[in-house]
Amino acid sequence: MKTPFIFPIRVYYEDTDAGGVVYHANYLNFFERTRTEMLRDLGFEQNELRAQAGIIFAVKNMQIDYLRPAKFNDLLHVSAEILQLKRASFTFEQTIKCGDITLCTCSCRIVCINVEAFQPTAIPDFLFDAFLTKYNEH
């Protein structure tokens, strides 16, 4: 049982809004950067998956809870865990923390998409097996 994948993200001016805090849509960028880095950590580059396996990943749905605001210059730590794994989709549970304080959580379902047809397709076996390992760590 391993801890979830964690990725550090710094808050820059581009991420904030006139309310003085991170603009609510930009947390979704932080979540996606972290999913991308978790895939990279597993050995998968999404540009290669697209070129070689003809697949991309698309967000199907998302639930986000905004608990406390992140501010300019904060150093955040964003987590990603695979909590459910199906043939053509998988569900991530993610959190954004600043120090010990949880700022934002999300649950999102990601669908594997055939890039030509732009339709859902089965996750390739080599990828499914890698996800299964991560999934079984919980």
Next chain:
Amino acid sequence: MKTPFIFPIRVYYEDTDAGGVVYHANYLNFFERTRTEMLRDLGFEQNELRAQAGIIFAVKNMQIDYLRPAKFNDLLHVSAEILQLKRASFTFEQTIKCGDITLCTCSCRIVCINVEAFQPTAIPDFLFDAFLTKYNEH
């Protein structure tokens, strides 16, 4: 019983990603522009609400379903309805359509925030009454 507030939004290059469709976080921008325009349609400017009543609005949570992708140059129509109204928060139900096709739906709870304390505060009466009218239209 009136139809919900509807706002037209054009998709520009800035909204899209290398998948060829609108980047998933950017739908949240479209939803917020529409909530802002609904408030303006009710007679309220958020910069004045901040300066005169000391309040801003913050997204507390959000559920988003991505049904079909929006593409570069699409002309979208985004709706906003108030479905629940409490003393310090209100819930919007929103959709994004391209023609007759629904591309994305969201439900989000918005909290009224005191801009000094950055804490939830009661919605001012003049605003609450305007929301109540909208809410009762359903």
Next chain:
Amino acid sequence: MKTPFIFPIRVYYEDTDAGGVVYHANYLNFFERTRTEMLRDLGFEQNELRAQAGIIFAVKNMQIDYLRPAKFNDLLHVSAEILQLKRASFTFEQTIKCGDITLCTCSCRIVCINVEAFQPTAIPDFLFDAFLTKYNEH
């Protein structure tokens, strides 16, 4: 001799940063939206130009002067004029105003790109002639 093309743009929270004003990179979005709308006003849709003529437009260089900041909720008017026209590129002069106050100006050269080769290519005649008309209006 006609006035330049003018497009109205509202400033939303997504456009601002923690400095309380529009984030400097986002003015480039406003400039591009306006170039896109000028093309549309001339009768050209960029998704059709890409599908039918195999071309897209890319920014080659840009000079931007930030004179005064735009703020949340400002209603801006963004202009676009073609000041130079070559076989494979054209130069825009653009301004962003709030009321009578000029906030930002830019000069940018746009190159016509063959979408397959991602290389500069001659502007198609039907488009060149339309630009020439605009150019000669000055």
Next chain:
Amino acid sequence: MKTPFIFPIRVYYEDTDAGGVVYHANYLNFFERTRTEMLRDLGFEQNELRAQAGIIFAVKNMQIDYLRPAKFNDLLHVSAEILQLKRASFTFEQTIKCGDITLCTCSCRIVCINVEAFQPTAIPDFLFDAFLTKYNEH
């Protein structure tokens, strides 16, 4: 004489557009992240400069040359050097490279702004001296 400050930046989906490459405005984000990290490397945090010295930095003007496009998943290296130093402003020269290939260059003048008056003000001595050291390294 030291090499310029260099900061690595990964390209994510959020940075790209439907042209398949990084959206032209987003290079400005990369440039600013790198200026921010160079300041941090010199020992200065911009949130503290704002809180303690009452100053923020604003871009006054910018010249950008787009040479080749950056693509999804590219690992970029962004440089920052101070090339001119005045009492209330300084000029950066910056480049974005992918491997040995230069993709984008910019020159930008940054003004020191008093956050209350939102007017140019002299760079505080402790900061000016640190910049002077960097400036003299060239």
